[in-house]
Amino acid sequence: MHIAFVDSNPAALEAVRLATEAGHRVTFLQSADPLYPPTEQNLRILGAVDHLVDGLATTDADAVTAALAARHAEVPIDVVTSQHEMSTEAVAHACRTLGLRGTNPDAVLTARRKDRCRETLDRAGLASARYALAADEAEVLAAAERIGYPVILKPPSGGDSLLSYVARTPGEAADGCRGVLTGLDAVPAGWHGQFRRGVLVEEYLTGPLVSVELGVKDGEFIPYCVSGRFRWAQDEVVELGSYIPSNLPPEQREACVSYAVEVCRALGLDLGVFHLEIIHTERGPVLVEVNPRVMGGALPTIYKHATGTDVFTGLLQILDPAAGVDAPAPTDGCVGGRKVMARHGGTLDAAATLERAARHPDVLQVVGFDSYRTGPGRTVAAGQIVARFILRGEDHLSVVRAAEQILHALEEDLGIELMIGEKD
Ligand SMILES: Nc1ncnc2c1ncn2[C@@H]1O[C@H](COP(=O)(O)OP(=O)(O)O)[C@@H](O)[C@H]1O
């Protein structure tokens, strides 16, 4: 097939590599300011594609449409995908204008607007959270009063957990509102348009947060996995990593998958692999958000260790009109990716080392200092990620126990206090 990728997050470059390796014709539209670093491996992947369009504003619908139209006229494109959340809207517009095959444009555009997504769930009679879209502080405060504290404030089309706040009082809601409306410093310029759509005020859902990875092709749903998140015992907003499979009892896990299927059906998400974040509340699964792309961050690597298969192989089977789709592989025990995070600001020991973590029998992989631009003698800020390790255990509890043991050893070896202890 001729597959066109419009930009990518770092993890999904693996899909580009696999597509090229499988002999597909690959077109890649690259941003002037990519999310992935120019490592040797990444440059090799991008150097191997058939056609590279460079320096494109990949979040701009007109630019993406023009680039895809030109390429399609040269060599017909079989499918277009974006694995960069902020480019999915531009791709939806382009597919609609050019009639190219990809995820249903209307579904992508609804998924990317968390308020419209909730409206769709309400109409379909699916579980959701109380919500309101507010334009200013007065509207935020009125909505929070109506919904009831605590509430979550967030941009309706955000990403990367940027600018999400929990507000327990009107004072906190006013602060959070200012944060969403004016705090764009940490947000790349090309994303500002999508971040400026008001403030979404939502009922605060309580319960374990899981993600369902759901493939869809020809009306068939393929649940690749349900993953859980490690959250810090002292402050549950701090995410310490993820693990596969989730720790929910089997019937709750199945309820999350069935609910995820209903959500995709209601939205019309018909082709691709989608990442649905769900909180399993007392009244059952409730959607946090649905991302019209594959899971990012360390999750694809964790998935590979947990199942021995690559989720991006699944994505390519789904996107390739001529391919069959393999059933998801079972998981072998529990595999977790745990961040090593500094508890306070400080300085790493001059002899700081990750050796002991790497030698631990349960550890499969250590992502070292270089990846986080730190190392012996370097200063770190509170909450900064210093390294990451991936480990396997028989079950969730043994992973948590082993991680704790490793982190205590690392406190000695790094000379700083770390965030240790998970919320159950
Ligand atoms: N309604 C909600 N109730 C409880 N927690 C929420 C709610 N909405 C968001 N969150 C928390 O905030 C985080 C970020 O929100 P999310 O909608 O996933 O934004 P992003 O697109 O930035 O990932 C979630 O991972 C979850 O921990």
Ligand SMILES: [Mg+2]
């Ligand atoms: Mg999210």
